[in-house]
Amino acid sequence: xxxxxxxxxxxxxxxxxxxxxxxxxxxxADPQPASGDASFRRYFRLHSASRSYIAMDAPxxxxxCRPFIRVAGYLEAMQLNAPRVLS
Numbered sequence: 001x002x003x004x005x006x007x008x009x010x011x012x013x014x015x016x017x018x019x020x021x022x023x024x025x026x027x028x029a030d031p032q033p034a035s036g037d038a039s040f041r042r043y044f045r046l047h048s049a050s051r052s053y054i055a056m057d058a059p060x061x062x063x064x065c066r067p068f069i070r071v072a073g074y075l076e077a078m079q080l081n082a083p084r085v086l087s
Contacts, residue, residue: 012057031055
Protein backbone atom coordinates (compact mmCIF):
# COMPACT_ATOMS: atom_id res chain seq x y z
CA UNK A 1 0.00 0.00 0.00
CA UNK A 2 1.36 3.40 -0.95
CA UNK A 3 1.34 5.84 1.93
CA UNK A 4 -0.23 9.28 1.62
CA UNK A 5 1.94 11.81 -0.05
CA UNK A 6 4.26 13.89 2.07
CA UNK A 7 5.72 17.34 1.57
CA UNK A 8 8.59 15.71 -0.37
CA UNK A 9 6.23 14.49 -3.10
CA UNK A 10 6.10 15.99 -6.53
CA UNK A 11 5.15 14.99 -10.05
CA UNK A 12 8.31 12.92 -10.55
CA UNK A 13 7.68 10.90 -7.38
CA UNK A 14 4.11 10.31 -8.52
CA UNK A 15 5.51 9.12 -11.88
CA UNK A 16 7.87 6.75 -10.03
CA UNK A 17 4.94 5.29 -8.11
CA UNK A 18 2.99 4.86 -11.36
CA UNK A 19 6.01 3.20 -13.02
CA UNK A 20 6.33 0.73 -10.15
CA UNK A 21 2.76 -0.46 -10.77
CA UNK A 22 3.97 -2.16 -13.96
CA UNK A 23 6.87 -4.04 -12.36
CA UNK A 24 6.24 -7.51 -10.94
CA UNK A 25 7.04 -7.62 -7.25
CA UNK A 26 7.33 -3.84 -6.87
CA UNK A 27 3.77 -2.66 -7.51
CA UNK A 28 3.16 -2.36 -3.77
CA ALA A 29 6.59 -0.91 -2.95
CA ASP A 30 6.56 2.37 -1.07
CA PRO A 31 9.54 4.50 -2.21
CA GLN A 32 11.45 5.81 0.80
CA PRO A 33 14.12 8.50 0.43
CA ALA A 34 17.64 7.07 0.45
CA SER A 35 20.91 8.97 0.34
CA GLY A 36 21.24 11.98 -1.90
CA ASP A 37 24.07 13.82 -3.52
CA ALA A 38 24.78 17.35 -4.68
CA SER A 39 23.17 16.88 -8.09
CA PHE A 40 19.62 16.78 -9.39
CA ARG A 41 19.52 13.01 -8.77
CA ARG A 42 17.40 11.52 -5.99
CA TYR A 43 17.50 7.98 -4.68
CA PHE A 44 14.69 5.91 -3.21
CA ARG A 45 14.84 2.53 -1.48
CA LEU A 46 12.23 -0.01 -2.52
CA HIS A 47 11.44 -3.30 -0.80
CA SER A 48 9.81 -6.33 -2.33
CA ALA A 49 8.97 -9.53 -0.49
CA SER A 50 12.52 -10.83 -0.79
CA ARG A 51 14.79 -8.07 -2.11
CA SER A 52 15.74 -4.44 -1.73
CA TYR A 53 16.26 -2.06 -4.64
CA ILE A 54 17.37 1.51 -5.22
CA ALA A 55 15.48 3.69 -7.70
CA MET A 56 17.33 6.70 -9.06
CA ASP A 57 15.31 9.69 -10.20
CA ALA A 58 17.31 11.83 -12.61
CA PRO A 59 15.38 14.52 -14.50
CA UNK A 60 16.36 14.19 -18.20
CA UNK A 61 16.83 17.95 -18.77
CA UNK A 62 19.44 18.07 -15.98
CA UNK A 63 20.95 14.57 -16.01
CA UNK A 64 22.11 12.28 -18.81
CA CYS A 65 21.93 8.73 -17.46
CA ARG A 66 23.39 7.07 -20.55
CA PRO A 67 27.03 7.25 -19.35
CA PHE A 68 26.05 5.70 -15.99
CA ILE A 69 24.17 2.89 -17.74
CA ARG A 70 27.06 2.29 -20.15
CA VAL A 71 29.67 2.10 -17.35
CA ALA A 72 27.43 -0.18 -15.26
CA GLY A 73 27.22 -2.51 -18.27
CA TYR A 74 31.03 -2.50 -18.70
CA LEU A 75 31.57 -3.30 -15.01
CA GLU A 76 29.01 -6.11 -15.07
CA ALA A 77 30.60 -7.55 -18.24
CA MET A 78 33.93 -7.62 -16.39
CA GLN A 79 32.17 -9.44 -13.52
CA LEU A 80 32.92 -6.64 -11.09
CA ASN A 81 30.60 -5.72 -8.25
CA ALA A 82 28.61 -2.75 -9.52
CA PRO A 83 25.03 -1.47 -9.58
CA ARG A 84 22.91 -3.50 -11.95
CA VAL A 85 20.50 -1.43 -14.04
CA LEU A 86 17.23 -3.33 -14.32
CA SER A 87 15.10 -0.78 -16.11
